[in-house]
Structures are given as C-alpha cells and as structure tokens.
Amino acid sequence: MALVDRQRVATSSAAGDSRRSVRFFNGSAFERAFAGLCLAAALFVLLILGGFFVSLTIGAWPALAKFGPAFVWTTTWNPVTGVFGALPAIAGTLITSAIAIVIAVPLAFAIAIFITQLAPEWLRQPLGVAIELLAAIPSIIYGMWGLFVFAPVFRTFVQAPIIALFDNVPVLSSIFSGPAIGIGMATAGVVLAIMILPFIAAVMRDVIATVPKRLKESGYAIGATDWEVARAIIIPNCAGGLTGAVFLGLGRALGETMAVTFIIGNANRITANIFAPSNTIASTIANEFQEAYTDMHSSALIALGLLLFVITFIVLALARLMLKRISS
Amino acid sequence: MNAVVRRRIIADRIARGLIVFATVLVVAILAWILAILVYKGFSAFKPTLFTENTPPPGEAGGLANAIVGSLLLVGVAMLVATPIGILAGTYLNEYGRGSWLSSVVRFVNDVLLAKPSILAGLFIYEIIVAPSGGFSGWAGSAALAIIAIPVVVRTTEDMLDLVPSSMREAAHALGASRARVITSVSYRSARVGITTGIILALARIAGETAPLLFTSLNNQFFSTDMSGTIANLPVMIFQFAMSPYDDWQALAWAGALIITLAVLALSILSRIFQRTAK
Numbered sequence: 001m002a003l004v005d006r007q008r009v010a011t012s013s014a015a016g017d018s019r020r021s022v023r024f025f026n027g028s029a030f031e032r033a034f035a036g037l038c039l040a041a042a043l044f045v046l047l048i049l050g051g052f053f054v055s056l057t058i059g060a061w062p063a064l065a066k067f068g069p070a071f072v073w074t075t076t077w078n079p080v081t082g083v084f085g086a087l088p089a090i091a092g093t094l095i096t097s098a099i100a101i102v103i104a105v106p107l108a109f110a111i112a113i114f115i116t117q118l119a120p121e122w123l124r125q126p127l128g129v130a131i132e133l134l135a136a137i138p139s140i141i142y143g144m145w146g147l148f149v150f151a152p153v154f155r156t157f158v159q160a161p162i163i164a165l166f167d168n169v170p171v172l173s174s175i176f177s178g179p180a181i182g183i184g185m186a187t188a189g190v191v192l193a194i195m196i197l198p199f200i201a202a203v204m205r206d207v208i209a210t211v212p213k214r215l216k217e218s219g220y221a222i223g224a225t226d227w228e229v230a231r232a233i234i235i236p237n238c239a240g241g242l243t244g245a246v247f248l249g250l251g252r253a254l255g256e257t258m259a260v261t262f263i264i265g266n267a268n269r270i271t272a273n274i275f276a277p278s279n280t281i282a283s284t285i286a287n288e289f290q291e292a293y294t295d296m297h298s299s300a301l302i303a304l305g306l307l308l309f310v311i312t313f314i315v316l317a318l319a320r321l322m323l324k325r326i327s328s
Numbered sequence: 329m330n331a332v333v334r335r336r337i338i339a340d341r342i343a344r345g346l347i348v349f350a351t352v353l354v355v356a357i358l359a360w361i362l363a364i365l366v367y368k369g370f371s372a373f374k375p376t377l378f379t380e381n382t383p384p385p386g387e388a389g390g391l392a393n394a395i396v397g398s399l400l401l402v403g404v405a406m407l408v409a410t411p412i413g414i415l416a417g418t419y420l421n422e423y424g425r426g427s428w429l430s431s432v433v434r435f436v437n438d439v440l441l442a443k444p445s446i447l448a449g450l451f452i453y454e455i456i457v458a459p460s461g462g463f464s465g466w467a468g469s470a471a472l473a474i475i476a477i478p479v480v481v482r483t484t485e486d487m488l489d490l491v492p493s494s495m496r497e498a499a500h501a502l503g504a505s506r507a508r509v510i511t512s513v514s515y516r517s518a519r520v521g522i523t524t525g526i527i528l529a530l531a532r533i534a535g536e537t538a539p540l541l542f543t544s545l546n547n548q549f550f551s552t553d554m555s556g557t558i559a560n561l562p563v564m565i566f567q568f569a570m571s572p573y574d575d576w577q578a579l580a581w582a583g584a585l586i587i588t589l590a591v592l593a594l595s596i597l598s599r600i601f602q603r604t605a606k
Contacts, residue, residue, distance in 0.1 A: 034507035038423055041415035042433045045481060048474055049436045052447060055454040110350035118347060127351075129599065134358050136595045138535020140562055141584055144569050145361045148577075194361075197354055225340035248442060255444020257538035258566065282446050282538070289450075289542050305450045309443075316439045 052309060060303035062296060071303060077268040077279075079288070084300035086307055088268045092185060092278035093308075096260060097253040099189025099274070104197045105246055111197075112204035113230050128205060135198040143262035146191035147183070151263055154190065155182035159275055177273045183265040186274045191263060192253045200249040207241035207323075208234055244322030251316045255308055257282040281308045362588075369585025372578035377586075381550050382564060385573040391583055393550040397559040400552060401465060401544060402534055405472035410526055412473075413480025417525075420481070421488040422510050434485070440478040448474045449539035457543060465554035468544025475536060476529040483525025487518040524601040531594035535587045537562035561587050 063084060064071060074085020115128050159180035166172040211234050219229040235242070265277020266287050279287070281304045292298040376390045383389025416433070424430030452471040457463055491514050499509040515522070545557040546564055561583045568580035 028505065031505055031507045034510070035423060038415045038419035041412045042419035042424065042429070044412055045416050045433050045437050045440065045477065048477070049440060051455065052443075052451050055451050056447070059450070059454045107350045107354055110347040111354060114347050114351040118344060127355075130355075133592060133595050136531055136591055137588055138537070138562070138591060140535060140537045140565055141365060141588055142361070144565070144580065144584055145364055147569070149360075149364050194354075194357055198358070201354075225336055227340040227343035228336065230343070251442050251444075255446065257444065257446040261566075262570070282444060285446055285450065286538060286541055289453075290545075302450060302454070305447055309447055312442075312444055312447075313439060316442050317435075319442070320435060320438050 053306075056302055056306040056309055060299060060306045063299040063303040066296065067300075071300075072307070075270055077284070077300075079292070079294070079297050082294065082296055084296070084303075086281075086304055088270050089279050089281045089284045089304055090307070091270050092264065093254055093280040093282070093311075095185050095274060095278070096189040096192055096264070096280055097250060099186060100192035100196060100253045101246065101250055103190060103193035104200055104249060107193075108197050108200035108204055108245075108249070109242070111201040112208050113234070115201075115205050116208045117226060117230060117234075128202075131198045131205070132202050135202050138258075139195055139256055140258040142191055142195040142259040146187065146259060147262040150191060151182035151187050154187050155180045159186070163275070174272050175274055177275065180275065181265075181277070183263045183277055184275050185264065185278045188260045188264045188278075188280075189274075191259055192256060195256065195259050196249040196252050199252060200245050203245035203248055203323075204242055207238045207245055210241065211237045240322045244319045247315050247319030247322065251312050251319060254315065255282055255312050257286050261286045281305075365581070365585055365588060368578075368581035369588075372582040373585070377579075377582055382548055382559065382568075382579065383575070384548075385571070385576060388575070389579070391561065391564065391579060391586070393547065393559040394561045394564040394583065395586070396550070396552065397465070397544075397547065398534070398561040400554065401468045401472060401540070401558065401560055402530065404466070404469035404554065405476055405533060406526065406530060408469070408473040409476035409480055409529060413477045413525070413529070414484050414522060416477070417481045417484025417488065417522075418510060418514075420485040422506075422514065437478045437481050440474075441482060444538075445475055445536050446538035446541075448472075449542045452539070453542045463543060463545040463557045465544050465556065465558035468540050468558065468560065469554070471539035471543045472533040472536060475539060476533050479529035479532050480525045483528060484518075484522050487521025487525065488514055490521065491517045520601050520604050524598045527594050527598040527601065531591045531598065534591050534594065535562060537566055541566075 067074065067084060071084065072086050072090070074083070075087045076083045076085050077088050078084075111131065115124055115131070119127060159176075159178075159182070162176045163178045163180055166176045215233055215237060216229055219233045224232070260280050261283040264279055264283050266279055266283065267277040268279050268284070269276075271278070285301050285304055289298070289301050292301055374390075376388070377392075378390060378395065379392055380388070380390030381393040382391060416437075420430045420434055420437075424433070448471045451474070452467050456467040456470055460467075495513055495517060496509050499513045504512065540560055540563050544560060544563070546567060547557045547559040549559070551558055565580045565583045565587070568576035568583070571577065
C-alpha cells in the first residue's frame with residue numbers, strides 16, 4: 001500500500017513543477033547513488049565558480065596586501081621597479097571594449113532585423129546558420145587575421161587619413177595621433193567588434209523571434225512600414241533581451257585574450273590616443289604571466305585576473321537577468 | 329500622397345537600405361577572413377603536416393606533435409567534462425526542478441558559460457600547476473574541462489526538458505523507480521540531444537588558446553606524456569604566428585586552417601544532430 005502511494009506521488013508530481021516533492025534519498029542503493037551523483041555534479045558547478053574566486057584571491061593576496069585599493073587606480077605598471085598598478089590595463093580593456101560595442105551593436109541589430117524581418121524566406125535559415133557558425137570560430141583566428149591582414153589595411157586606409165585630417169584640430173588631434181603603425185587600441189577594438197558581431201547578432205535574432213507575431217501583424221495592419229514596426233514594436237517589446245545580448249557581447253569583449261593580444265601592441269601606459277599601442281587585462285596576463293620572475297609580478301597579474309573576474313561577473317550576471325524572461 | 333506618408337516611406341527606404349548594407353558589409357568582412365584563412369592555410373598545406381613534428385626555425389616540418397597533443401588534451405578534458413556535465417544537467421531538470429538550488433546552479437552555469445577563458449587558465453595554474461611544481465598536459469585538460477562542463481550542463485538540461493512528461497509518467501506507472509526512469513527513459517529519449525551538447529563542447533574547447541598558455545604550455549617535440557608539457561595546436565599557432573620566421577608563420581596558418589575546419593565540422597555535425605533531436 002505504501003509502495004502504491006509512493007508511486008502515485010511520483011507520478012502526479014512528475015507532471016508538474018512539483019517534481020521536487022519526490023524525496024531524494026528513497027529506495028535502493030542505485031537510487032541513492034544516482035541521486036547523490038547528480039547532486040554532487042550540480043554542486044561541483046558551484047564549486048568551480050567558488051574555486052575561481054577563492055584561488056584568484058589567494059594568488060592575488062601578496063599584491064593586494066602590498067598595494068591596497070590603490071592597485072586599481074595606480075597608473076604605473078613596471079615589473080623592473082616592482083611597482084604594479086592596474087589602471088593602464090583597465091583603461092585599455094574599457095577603451096577597446098567600448099570601441100567594439102559601439103561598432104558591433106548597431107551592425108548586429110541590423111543583421112538580426114534583416115534575418116528575422118526583411119530577408120526573403122529562403123535566405124533566412126542559411127544566413128542564420130552561417131552567422132551561428134561564424135560565432136564558433138576560435139578567437140585566435142581573428143587575432144591572426146587582425147595582425148597580418150587587417151592591421152596593414154587599417155594603417156593605410158583609416159589611420160593615416162584620419163591622423164592627417166585632424167592634425168590641426170584641438171582635442172581630436174590628441175585622440176587620433178600618429179604615427180600610424182597599424183596595431184593599437186583602435187585596431188584591437190575593431191577586430192573585437194568583428195569577432196563579437198556574429199555572436200551578438202545570433203542572440204539578438206533569437207530575442208527578436210520571441211516577439212509575438214500578432215503584435216507585428218497588428219502594426220502592419222494599421223499601415224506601419226517595416227522600419228516603424230522594428231522601431232515602435234520590436235525594440236520596445238524585447239528591449240530587455242536586446243540589452244542582455246549587448247551585455248553578453250560586452251562580457252566577451254572584456255575578457256577576450258587571443259584576438260587582442262596579437263594586435264594591441266603590448267605597452268603598459270595610459271594615453272588618450274586610441275591609435276597607440278596599449279594593453280588589456282587579458283593581454284597583459286597572456287604576455288607576461290610565463291615570464292614573471294618575481295612573486296610580486298605573478299601576484300599582481302593574478303590580481304588583474306581577479307579584477308577581470310569581478311568585472312565580467314557583474315556584466316554577465318546583468319546579461320542573464322535581462323535575458324531571463326526570454327529563455328523561460 | 330501627402331507629405332507625412334512620403335516622409336515615412338523615405339525613412340523606411342533609408343532604414344532598409346542601411347540594414348541591407350550593414351548585413352552585406354559584415355558578411356563580406358567575415359568572408360574576407362575565411363578566404364584569407366583558406367588561401368594561406370592551403371598554401372602551407374602538405375601531407376607531411378601530419379607526419380613530421382614542429383621544426384626549428386628555417387627547417388621543414390609538420391604539426392604531428394601538435395595535432396596529437398591537441399587530441400589528447402581535448403580527449404581527456406571531454407572524458408572528465410561529459411559525465412559531470414550530464415549528471416549536473418540531470419539534477420537541474422529531473423531532481424532539482426523548481427528548487428532554489430537548481431536556480432542558483434543554473435545561474436552560475438550560465439555565467440561560467442561566458443566567463444573569459446583565460447581565467448580558467450589562471451585558476452588551474454593556481455590549484456594544479458603551482459602546487460605540483462610544473463606545467464603539464466593534465467593541467468591543460470583540467471582547464472579545458474572547466475570550459476566544457478557548462479556547455480554540456482546547459483544542453484543536457486535543455487534536451488531533457490524536451491522529453492514529454494507523459495513518457496516519464498508511463499514508466500513510473502509501470503513501477504520503475506526514479507533513477508531507472510531517468511537512465512532508461514529520459515536519457516534514451518534525449519540521447520541525440522545530449523550528444524549534441526558533447527559535440528558543441530568539443531567545438532568550444534578545440535580552439536581555446538588562452539587557458540593552455542599557463543597550463544600545458546607547448547612542446548617542440550613529440551610527446552604523449554600528460555604529466556609534462558605537451559605540444560598543442562592553439563599555443564603552437566600563437567607562438568609561430570608571433571615569430572619572425574616565414575616557415576613558422578606558414579605552419580601557423582596551416583594549423584589555424586586545420587582547427588577552423590575541425591570546429592566548423594563539429595558545429596555542423598551538432599546542427600545535424602540537433603535537427604534529428606527535435
């Protein structure tokens with residue numbers, strides 16, 4: 001009788017959301033072992049994130065203890081004299097990511113609108129698949145292309161003319177100043193933009209696909225144009241999801257290592273000149289970690305990693321919260 | 329046609345023109361990248377790539393050690409990541425559905441999915457490389473596994489969600505226990521989908537470079553010893569591409585082409601699987 005009751009509980013609860021009401025540890029040894037393994041694996045996922053934070057904090061401790069909070073705003077990063085401040089790397093990270101987002105977001109939105117609204121029916125599926133496949137290409141490929149192919153083109157056709165154009169204009173002449181060497185923050189930002197574009201576009205396409213068809217149709221029914229439907233119906237209806245897609249792209253740009261390390265130029269300094277070589281948090285770690293001979297140098301690099309961990313955690317958490325409504 | 333209507337139509341034409349232009353521009357740039365990769369990669373392509381090891385500068389050679397090393401690193405990583413990922417995904421969809429723990433795990437997993445991969449390298453350096461006293465293939469695999477697990481967890485959960493509750497109920501009604509229902513009914517019915525997740529995870533880690541920089545490092549020689557440094561394609565590509573030697577750069581392009589083809593093939597394979605799963 002008890003067995004029957006238990007089965008009934010299991011059956012009825014399996015139907016709805018109350019599957020949790022089935023008690024974990026009931027039944028045979030296999031039952032218990034399997035349920036225990038599943039729970040352990042789930043906890044392991046939490047452990048990974050906790051492990052990131054704890055191990056990075058321990059590794060960063062010598063540097064954090066020595067430099068204190070000033071680590072974040074100290075402008076010198078000099079392994080020779082042993083003075084380490086994160087501001088050059090933070091500035092490089094923020095500037096390259098900002099360039100990438102400013103370029104990538106409008107283009108990604110345009111592609112998403114094209115795929116979901118404008119493209120002829122036969123083109124939508126293949127184009128969507130192509131964009132998703134491109135989002136899977138390893139970032140090192142974008143880095144190589146950036147260094148060998150894009151940087152020389154960018155130097156000749158973008159940097160040199162812009163530097164010449166703003167040569168005598170105040171302010172702008174210091175933001176866009178020479179010499180045009182091809183590598184630097186602007187190049188890294190553009191390559192990052194190209195790299196995160198397919199990814200943002202793919203997420204935005206999925207987000208836009210959740211806008212109810214009848215809303216769009218009612219727009220067209222009262223005579224709205226394609227652009228008016230996009231602007232007045234699609235964007236307001238999934239603004240949260242679109243923002244989530246942007247934040248996901250930002251999370252990628254902030255922490256991208258390989259695409260940036262090839263072309264950022266590896267220079268630890270702060271400058272307003274976006275054509276100048278610089279460093280991001282990730283590229284500093286990639287360039288210097290293996291060659292860090294003093295413990296303080298390694299520790300400072302891990303402290304940079306901890307900073308990157310905290311920044312990207314916040315950005316990605318925000319992205320998830322905004323996309324939550326879409327996925328559920 | 330009055331002025332307002334005309335203005336709206338012109339605005340629509342301009343917007344549509346810009347959207348089409350943007351799409352063509354981006355597709356052209358991405359095609360440019362792929363064309364360069366195929367051109368440079370195929371120029372350096374020769375059968376000895378698969379039989380000879382990476383050479384010193386100025387000599388002929390291949391990528392055999394790097395290819396074997398990459399296969400080993402990725403293989404071991406997937407052996408670890410697959411069971412953990414599937415079990416955690418099972419918890420999320422079967423045991424923990426609706427519980428606070430599973431929403432926390434799901435959130436953390438989503439964050440891990442997008443975490444910068446270089447952090448996985450630093451993490452493994454701290455907990456394996458530094459204490460064990462040296463760079464090793466095991467450490468490289470561990471770093472890759474940490475990146476692969478969230479992918480498997482996510483797909484497993486999604487795919488188990490597609491299994492109709494009526495099938496679980498039918499099995500329960502026959503007297504099957506909970507673990508028995510999961511292993512014999514849910515897994516069997518979501519098998520193709522879960523395989524998709526494993527392939528996606530493979531595609532994700534195959535080209536990862538940053539986590540290997542401080543874990544497995546690289547090795548100029550052929551080695552299958554996972555307790556020492558081991559050659560692998562991504563770090564080889566990075567070092568050779570940044571080198572001043574033409575032969576090394578050519579090998580880097582060949583390696584980049586091999587990796588991209590592998591990743592694209594895996595992604596396409598996973599799409600084919602996904603289609604049969606749904």
